[in-house]
Amino acid sequence: MRDGYDRFVADRLDRLLRYATAITCDKHLAQDIVQDVLVRARSRWGRIGAMDAPYLYVRRMVTNDYLSWRRLRARRDVTSTHAALEVLSPAVPDHAERHAERDAMRARIAVLPRKQRAAIVLRYYEDATTAEIGQVLGCSEGTVRSHLSRALQTLRVNETSPSEVLR
Template identity: 70%
Template sequence: MGFDQFVTDRLDRLLGYATAITCDKHLAQDIVQNVLLRAQGKWERIGAMDAPYLYVKRMVTNDYLSWRHRKAAREIAVERGELARHAPAMADPADAHAERDAMRARIAVLPRKQRAALVLRFYEDCSDTEIAQVLGCTESTVRSQLSRALQTLRTHELARSATLGVHS
């Protein structure tokens, strides 16, 4: 498969994956664009692989986990916090978008590797082996990252419920 066909077939999925791990549509677009530019230059080698999509997904993950985007991600989180404090309370007419945004806010509290592991498992439906391949770690590390991520999410949800006075 040629590079252009790969991009045509996989761009939406790469953008969806990148948006899920970054919790930011614009940062995800930047990452995918940078990765695809680099991949295009190496496409002869990448395209000959058994699973070029997994390789490119790993490039996206590595770019997200790299130091280059940490500052941008922190600035975006601060801006969102500032905007949320000053924005008027309005109901979102699109329930699907509201739920997706709520999930992004929940997973945004996770460390980067835990967030990536969680997205790979539940959004991309990857096995431990595939996640380990994308993250460049062992399967036991994947299971540990997932366990910690889920525990953190449970703890935050319980704290949020207690703050709101909600009893399960």
């Protein structure tokens, strides 16, 4: 049992972190969510590991944890201004063009409602079908298509150049 879990984490940790980072638009929050999910999955690994696709189940756990994160953890968060955060840790410029493009897209995705964001990430980052997205989000395929359509419309309306987003 332990070997299967350890192998799963070794094989899938990077992919889970990329997925969580894409839907949260926050590397540190993504790490927290994946860590919490993997701790819970470890205690249930006998059941999860016996499934046909344990990765899909764990990915759904990550999605559910993200969707409920604000509600469950809002009381523990201490907000701070950007100026205060920059004093503590000044921003380091990213000179690579592909990083700027990725950051710009992440900023545009960040304005979407949580379910729309999850649907977009599942569709275009994870290459999931509408049926798979519906299973992960717990809704019908029609609702998934609606989330995707609305999200794409919002992204088109908010489309700006990378330099404008990164200011």
